[in-house]
Amino acid sequence: MSKLEEFIKNEGPVFPGKTYAEELLMPVFNDQRDYLFHVMFDIHRAHVIMLAEKGIIPEEEAKTMLEGINKVAMSDTSSLSYQPQFEDLFFMMEAKIGEEIGDELAGKIHIARSRNDMGIAMYRLVLREHLLQLLGSAYQLSEALLEQAEEHKETYMTGYTHTQPAQPTTLGHYLLAVYDVLQRDIKRLWAAYKTVNKSSLGAAALTTTGFPICRDRTRELLGFEGIIENSYDSIAGADYLLETSSALMTCMVNTGRWIQDFLQHVTREFGTFQVADPYVQVSSIMPQKRNPVSIEHSRSIASSAYGEAYAAMNMVHNTPFGDIVDTEDDLQPHLYRAFTNANRVLKLMYAVIATLKVNKEHAKEMAKKSCITITELADTLARDYRIPFRKAHSIASYISKQTVKDQKELCDWKVEDVNEVIRGFVPVSLTEEEWKKIISPEYFVQIRSLQGGPNPDEVSRMIKDRNEILTGELLSYEGTVRGLKEKKDRLISFRF
Numbered sequence: 001m002s003k004l005e006e007f008i009k010n011e012g013p014v015f016p017g018k019t020y021a022e023e024l025l026m027p028v029f030n031d032q033r034d035y036l037f038h039v040m041f042d043i044h045r046a047h048v049i050m051l052a053e054k055g056i057i058p059e060e061e062a063k064t065m066l067e068g069i070n071k072v073a074m075s076d077t078s079s080l081s082y083q084p085q086f087e088d089l090f091f092m093m094e095a096k097i098g099e100e101i102g103d104e105l106a107g108k109i110h111i112a113r114s115r116n117d118m119g120i121a122m123y124r125l126v127l128r129e130h131l132l133q134l135l136g137s138a139y140q141l142s143e144a145l146l147e148q149a150e151e152h153k154e155t156y157m158t159g160y161t162h163t164q165p166a167q168p169t170t171l172g173h174y175l176l177a178v179y180d181v182l183q184r185d186i187k188r189l190w191a192a193y194k195t196v197n198k199s200s201l202g203a204a205a206l207t208t209t210g211f212p213i214c215r216d217r218t219r220e221l222l223g224f225e226g227i228i229e230n231s232y233d234s235i236a237g238a239d240y241l242l243e244t245s246s247a248l249m250t251c252m253v254n255t256g257r258w259i260q261d262f263l264q265h266v267t268r269e270f271g272t273f274q275v276a277d278p279y280v281q282v283s284s285i286m287p288q289k290r291n292p293v294s295i296e297h298s299r300s301i302a303s304s305a306y307g308e309a310y311a312a313m314n315m316v317h318n319t320p321f322g323d324i325v326d327t328e329d330d331l332q333p334h335l336y337r338a339f340t341n342a343n344r345v346l347k348l349m350y351a352v353i354a355t356l357k358v359n360k361e362h363a364k365e366m367a368k369k370s371c372i373t374i375t376e377l378a379d380t381l382a383r384d385y386r387i388p389f390r391k392a393h394s395i396a397s398y399i400s401k402q403t404v405k406d407q408k409e410l411c412d413w414k415v416e417d418v419n420e421v422i423r424g425f426v427p428v429s430l431t432e433e434e435w436k437k438i439i440s441p442e443y444f445v446q447i448r449s450l451q452g453g454p455n456p457d458e459v460s461r462m463i464k465d466r467n468e469i470l471t472g473e474l475l476s477y478e479g480t481v482r483g484l485k486e487k488k489d490r491l492i493s494f495r496f
Contacts, residue, residue, distance in 0.1 A: 021084055028329045029082040032089040035336055037080075039125040040093065041073035043118055045491050046221035047201070048109055050214055052496065057108055059496045065109055066494065068101035090115060112211035113204055116235045119325035120200035123332055125222065127244055130339035131193045132481055134248070137346035138186050139474055142179060144354040146463055146470065149175040153459040156441045157272060157363040158372060165370035168441035171358060173454035176462055178258045183466075185254055186473075188247040195240045199224035203234030206323065223487035235323050238316045241335070245309040248338055252309075255345060256302040259295060262352070266292045272363045276355035279348075298348045301341045308338035367441040369409055371400045376438045376447070385428045395425045410439045 001009075011017040016025055045066060052062035072093060086092040098106035153172030158165045199222065202208060202215030208231045215227050228234040265272040279294035312334040319327055374396045381392035399421055403410060415435040422428055430438075437443040449455035452462070 016084060016087075021082070025084075025087065026082040029089055029092075031329065031333045033077050033080050035126055035333065036089070036122045037077050038073075039122045040090065040118075041069055042125065042222060042488065042491060043121055043201070043218075044069045044097075044109060045494065046218045047113060049221060049491075049494055050217040051108075051111060053217060054212055054214055056111060056211055056213070061105060061108065063496055064101050065097075065105055068097045068106065069109075070492070071100050072096045090118075112209040112213045113201065114206075116205050116323045116325050117200045117203040117231075119328065120203075120235055121222070123328055124196050124198065124200065124224075124240065126332070127196045127240070127335065128193065128484075130336065131189055131196060131244065132477075132484075134251075134339055134342055134346070135186060135189050135193070135477060136481075137343050137350070138182060138189065138251075139470070139477060141346050141350045141353070142182055142186070142470055144350050145175050145179040145182065146467055148172075148353055148356065149179065149459065150463050152358060152360075153456045153463070155358055155360050155363060156367045156445060158367050158370070165366075165372045167372050167375060168367040168444045169454040170445055170456065170459065171363070172456070172459045172463075173445075176459060176466070179466065181254050181258075182251075185247070185251040188250060192240075192244040192247040194225065195243050197223075197225045198240075199227045200234040202227070203231035206235060207231055221487070221491055223484045235325070236321050238319065238324060241316055241328075241331070242313055244335065245313040245338070248309045248335075248342055249306050249313075252302045252306040252342055252345065255349070256299060256306075259299045259302065259345075259349065262295050262349075263292065263299065266295065270366075271359055272366070274357040274359065275352055276357065279352055279355070294348050294352050298345045298352075301348075302345045305338045305341035305345065308334045308341065312338070364441060368411060368439070371403050371410055373410060373439050373441060373444045374400045376444050380430070380434060380438055381422075381426075381428065384434075385426075387426055387428065391425060395422055398425075413439075 011019060048057075048062050048065045048069065051057045052059050057065075075096070080089075080092070083092065086095065094106055094110070097109065100106075149172040151172075152175065153170055155171040156168055157171050157174070159167050159169040159174070199215065199219040201218045201222075202213055219227050228237065262273060264270055266275055275290070275292045275294060279292075280290045281293045283289035283291065312331050315327065315331045315334070316324075324331075377399065378389065378392040378396040381387040381395060382389040387395075399410075399413070399418065402421070403413070413435075415430055415432050418435055419429040422430065445454045445456070447455075449458050451458065
């Protein structure tokens with residue numbers, strides 16, 4: 001027997017072939033079991049209740065169906081494994097319900113629906129859960145950022161542009177910037193949630209059904225905010241996946257950027273931040289090391305989350321505009337893993353930020369170096385002495401270059417020497433007090449009190465405004481989570 005003949009024999013003469021079962025059906029079954037099992041039974045319950053209320057099946061039959069559904073729903077999923085006689089988890093569960101209430105009644109559960117509209121509804125229910133979980137982690141991180149911003153609104157530090165020391169700011173001002181980006185990430189996640197939280201049920205395979213069902217009733221029972229009205233759109237539209245992937249990818253890119261900053265700040269050379277002991281590891285050979293592994297892992301896990309979401313987006317690309325339920329069996333786990341990893345990142349960074357130790361004095365000393373207050377010299381000359389700004393900038397640039405050339409800092413200059421340079425350009429002399437202000441990080445920050453600036457009073461105002469908004473958003477979020485739980489509890493305990 002040739003290798004080809006032996007292969008054909010081992011594959012078997014009927015569906016599913018051995019390779020198809022092992023490489024496709026079995027992995028898909030495991031994913032369905034691990035991710036979709038619980039929502040499948042919620043959909044069964046809602047559909048049966050609606051069928052009975054519309055008089056399509058008798059209430060007594062519906063009661064029996066619900067009893068069977070509820071009993072099978074309590075199965076130990078760890079005991080479930082792929083069996084070739086069942087194409088997927090759905091058919092296996094239908095058979096198990098049939099064992100409880102009889103095949104005829106179990107078969108009636110599928111009246112007026114398809115695995116198409118049911119599958120899309122399952123995916124949307126699971127994504128809804130993942131989105132809410134990630135939003136919860138994002139809100140938790142938001143609270144920590146605001147608390148630390150309040151604590152450090154007068155912690156002076158160096159702000160960077162192009163990775164180079166630029167101007168003094170405060171840690172509170174910096175953390176508020178991180179916070180504001182995160183709030184826009186939260187808005188994008190909520191937008192995805194709104195798109196996801198729509199019901200496809202009632203679309204059946206593609207064109208609805210001839211049975212007089214009520215699409216709005218199953219929507220209401222499952223806590224969906226609306227229905228996808230066009231039945232073709234219900235099973236063909238995949239933009240809910242793209243929007244979800246996009247929101248998650250954007251969040252992880254944004255988060256990864258400031259995580260990279262944190263890794264710089266915890267280096268011995270920077271020395272600004274110190275990660276709390278529960279979140280560092282020591283070297284196996286170098287006992288002096290405090291490795292910031294919590295931040296390092298967060299950085300790489302954020303990239304993994306991005307990659308998984310991007311894979312899901314790529315899998316939708318060039319997929320025909322029609323039923324993609326079978327394709328989604330392969331696609332959805334990428335998104336689930338993306339959410340799992342994104343949650344890990346936000347939770348880890350919450351722990352790091354909530355317990356972060358800051359070397360305030362060192363940060364302040366660093367903010368006096370690298371000529372980073374020199375902008376204030378140009379501003380002072382232009383603002384107080386009416387020197388054209390370009391000329392004032394040239395004077396500041398000259399002093400900055402000379403400072404670097406002489407390998408010293410601005411604080412090393414005597415005001416007499418500064419005035420000698422200035423008078424080489426314009427007939428102006430600074431007072432001792434003016435020069436002290438110009439080289440002071442505190443003054444630099446204090447004078448920048450415009451809306452959104454680092455002035456501590458302005459930062460306090462921003463924190464107050466954001467705390468008020470966050471309090472309202474948290475109440476709304478908790479109400480959404482609580483409302484869905486109540487819907488699910490009522491669905492499970494429904495009695496005719």
